[in-house]
Amino acid sequence: MLSIFCYIKEFLRPEWWKKFLFVKTPPLVKPDYFRDYPHLTGNECTHELRCMMICPSPGAIEILKNEDGKWAPVIYKGHCIRCGLCVEACPDNVLASGRILEQNETDNTSFLASYYINVNDALCMKCGNCSVACPINKEIDPQLAYNATSSSNNVIMRVKGSKLTIMHPEKCTGCKTCEKTCPNNAITVARVIEGDQDDD
Amino acid sequence: MGIIQSIKNKVRQRSIHVCYVNVGSCNGCDIEILACLSPRYDIEQYGIYVHNNPREADILLITGAFCEQWEDKLADLWEMIPEPKAAITIGNCPVSGCTFNRRGSFVNPPVSKHIPVAASIPGCPPRPTEIIETILQLAPLVFKDYEEKK
Numbered sequence: 001m002l003s004i005f006c007y008i009k010e011f012l013r014p015e016w017w018k019k020f021l022f023v024k025t026p027p028l029v030k031p032d033y034f035r036d037y038p039h040l041t042g043n044e045c046t047h048e049l050r051c052m053m054i055c056p057s058p059g060a061i062e063i064l065k066n067e068d069g070k071w072a073p074v075i076y077k078g079h080c081i082r083c084g085l086c087v088e089a090c091p092d093n094v095l096a097s098g099r100i101l102e103q104n105e106t107d108n109t110s111f112l113a114s115y116y117i118n119v120n121d122a123l124c125m126k127c128g129n130c131s132v133a134c135p136i137n138k139e140i141d142p143q144l145a146y147n148a149t150s151s152s153n154n155v156i157m158r159v160k161g162s163k164l165t166i167m168h169p170e171k172c173t174g175c176k177t178c179e180k181t182c183p184n185n186a187i188t189v190a191r192v193i194e195g196d197q198d199d200d
Numbered sequence: 201m202g203i204i205q206s207i208k209n210k211v212r213q214r215s216i217h218v219c220y221v222n223v224g225s226c227n228g229c230d231i232e233i234l235a236c237l238s239p240r241y242d243i244e245q246y247g248i249y250v251h252n253n254p255r256e257a258d259i260l261l262i263t264g265a266f267c268e269q270w271e272d273k274l275a276d277l278w279e280m281i282p283e284p285k286a287a288i289t290i291g292n293c294p295v296s297g298c299t300f301n302r303r304g305s306f307v308n309p310p311v312s313k314h315i316p317v318a319a320s321i322p323g324c325p326p327r328p329t330e331i332i333e334t335i336l337q338l339a340p341l342v343f344k345d346y347e348e349k350k
Contacts, residue, residue, distance in 0.1 A: 023245050028329045057292075057299055057324075078295030081324035 051086035219257035225264030
């Protein structure tokens with residue numbers, strides 16, 4: 001008799017009905033440390049394109065000019081795999097995702113990018129296309145044109161003494177424009193990313 | 201539209217039968233679907249039931265970058281599902297092919313080219329939460345007043 005009374009008492013509780021009729025665990029939300037699609041932090045993008053270079057997924061990130069005429073990265077959902085490499089590679093912290101930036105700060109880690117230009121002299125026919133097409137060369141010496149035999153010594157590379165000479169490899173930004181314009185595929189640019197950790 | 205219709209709509213939202221098919225994925229998204237079944241997410245409390253039989257299903261979950269062998273098979277499978285039905289693609293692969301969509305690979309994304317897709321969940325892989333949320337948001341839209349739409 002007492003047990004029936006206990007049962008009735010149990011079933012009269014509104015909490016029991018709520019548990020019986022509705023979802024028991026609350027709808028799950030993403031934790032704030034989840035490495036979601038990268039979002040903009042507001043820092044200005046300097047168009048170094050390291051995010052595009054390091055991105056493992058084709059067509060996931062692009063640097064486009066926004067309405068204000070400033071460069072800004074655009075992430076394409078459906079292509080992005082949320083690996084977070086663009087966030088880590090960016091030297092200006094333009095993108096943020098999860099706690100990647102905080103983690104880099106506490107661990108003192110960063111990515112160092114360096115670019116190596118390699119010319120195959122057997123294939124190179126000294127046309128100078130690479131030196132003329134190079135956007136950095138164009139900024140340093142606007143006179144550089146046709147055959148790339150201008151006299152400036154500050155450019156990255158030019159044809160000097162009937163040989164393509166690399167003069168300032170450290171100025172290269174790894175855009176690979178020279179690779180695309182070379183008719184013989186004689187010039188290659190190697191992009192090397194190094195993980196770095198400061199001990200102190 | 202009477203009271204019976206509104207009751208039907210209510211009930212249908214709590215009874216969603218799901219069938220999933222892998223058209224050439226790396227299995228990452230399939231593992232995330234399996235995670236939805238686990239006690240942590242527990243999709244049966246939302247009224248989502250998994251059958252791997254298209255004739256019982258209302259919603260078809262598709263993972264993978266669409267290999268060429270699926271060209272006729274997925275269309276057959278889609279026709280087997282009784283009305284009302286909807287297809288949801290899971291992951292990046294059905295949208296873009298993602299990392300599989302390179303020169304020399306035999307994939308043919310997007311899946312929406314082959315069968316009508318109602319919603320797609322991007323992510324490589326998406327979180328189980330995102331999968332459950334999408335199914336719960338889509339189901340009422342598909343099943344609401346189904347008799348009157350016919």
